[in-house]
Amino acid sequence: MTVRIGVIGCGAIGFEHIKRITNTLSGAKVVAVNDINEEHAKKIVADLGLDAKFYADGHELVKASDVDAILVTCWGPAHKEFVLDGVEHGKYVFCEKPLATTADDCLEIVNAEVKQNKHLVQVGFMRRFDEGYVALKKAIDEGEIGTPLMLHAAHRNPVVDDKYTTDMAISDTMIHEIDVLHWLLNDEYVSAQVLYPRRTKRALKDLADPQIVLVETKKGVRIDVEIFVNCEYGYDIKCEVVGEDGIAYLPEPATVQTRKSASLNRPILMDWKQRFIKAYDHELQAFINNINQGKKLNGPTSWDGYAAALTSDVCIKAQQNPGKIMPINMKERPSFYK
Numbered sequence: 405m406t407v408r409i410g411v412i413g414c415g416a417i418g419f420e421h422i423k424r425i426t427n428t429l430s431g432a433k434v435v436a437v438n439d440i441n442e443e444h445a446k447k448i449v450a451d452l453g454l455d456a457k458f459y460a461d462g463h464e465l466v467k468a469s470d471v472d473a474i475l476v477t478c479w480g481p482a483h484k485e486f487v488l489d490g491v492e493h494g495k496y497v498f499c500e501k502p503l504a505t506t507a508d509d510c511l512e513i514v515n516a517e518v519k520q521n522k523h524l525v526q527v528g529f530m531r532r533f534d535e536g537y538v539a540l541k542k543a544i545d546e547g548e549i550g551t552p553l554m555l556h557a558a559h560r561n562p563v564v565d566d567k568y569t570t571d572m573a574i575s576d577t578m579i580h581e582i583d584v585l586h587w588l589l590n591d592e593y594v595s596a597q598v599l600y601p602r603r604t605k606r607a608l609k610d611l612a613d614p615q616i617v618l619v620e621t622k623k624g625v626r627i628d629v630e631i632f633v634n635c636e637y638g639y640d641i642k643c644e645v646v647g648e649d650g651i652a653y654l655p656e657p658a659t660v661q662t663r664k665s666a667s668l669n670r671p672i673l674m675d676w677k678q679r680f681i682k683a684y685d686h687e688l689q690a691f692i693n694n695i696n697q698g699k700k701l702n703g704p705t706s707w708d709g710y711a712a713a714l715t716s717d718v719c720i721k722a723q724q725n726p727g728k729i730m731p732i733n734m735k736e737r738p739s740f741y742k
């Protein structure tokens with residue numbers, strides 16, 4: 405079977421996903437597109453030679469009988485309406501993060517999915533499909549380092565533009581750690597605290613950079629995440645899990661090491677897209693394969709979208725109250741998601 409996909413939002417990531425479905429992945433094709441910018445969407449269809457219909461109204465695309473699954477890749481504030489519509493029409497939905505912009509809106513999607521009694525939604529937290537994180541999780545789950553006690557993580561980015569604000573360090577940057585770390589530890593977050601170290605000279609006046617976010621989990625693991633978005637030297641993602649019996653590290657991306665002129669060198673990637681390019685392929689291929697094989701979706705769920713939104717909101721409140729420990733009061737996870 406070929407999964408017939410409709411894409412809502414043909415901007416940067418929407419275009420990348422259309423290209424990978426068309427050129428790299430198997431088992432699916434893009435049959436419909438929608439974007440506020442009609443000309444742009446139609447140009448993508450023409451440039452890639454797609455046999456895809458343009459819908460001026462995304463809700464008409466959701467309803468189309470020849471669309472099996474939708475990709476929601478428009479801007480965040482519009483995600484909820486299309487995801488809900490998709491779920492209510494019994495369509496599979498792959499939604500880029502965020503699932504919705506508030507935790508309450510995410511819960512509405514959770515409730516709609518539970519009502520359908522079918523796993524229909526996968527959220528685009530692609531790190532769960534990164535080979536390094538998968539290997540790290542396997543080591544933890546198989547007990548190689550014993551019980552996890554602490555986790556040290558860093559999210560470093562070379563530079564951000566002047567539209568990047570302090571809260572985006574959480575909602576746009578650390579959001580990926582928020583999702584992947586509790587998955588890694590099979591745990592939930594209970595509190596968050598933000599500390600501001602000395603500020604880099606490279607940050608614009610109104611941006612607090614770097615930041616440290618301290619999170620505690622239900623099982624008592626202490627997590628520290630450094631977010632440093634003007635570090636200049638590269639796009640560098642670190643994760644070290646300290647267990648009772650040993651320490652496990654997120655593998656470095658495979659780059660060539662050279663010995664030359666009395667020094668040992670390995671390049672560091674500069675671009676986040678490059679760092680996780682395979683993970684984007686794997687997450688969408690898994691979505692397609694599971695639909696084709698009638699299996700339960702195995703990526704981040706609506707519930708994970710809710711957990712990420714709630715945790716992100718609390719971390720942003722913690723930013724506004726530096727040093728204060730803020731509770732994360734998660735609702736009880738429905739058995740549907742256990």
Ligand code: NAP
Binds near residue numbers: 415416477482500502
């Ligand atoms: P983008 O380049 O601005 O693309 C969004 C597209 O959606 C634009 O073409 C926009 O049109 C269109 N759009 C906005 N509102 C719409 C609506 N109501 N109906 C239909 N189309 C609409 O943004 P992007 O970088 O692709 O990001 C899109 C989403 O993906 C965001 O939620 C972002 O957080 C997420 N994302 C995730 C990752 C990841 O690592 N997983 C990476 C990048 C982005 P106009 O330009 O005319 O407004």
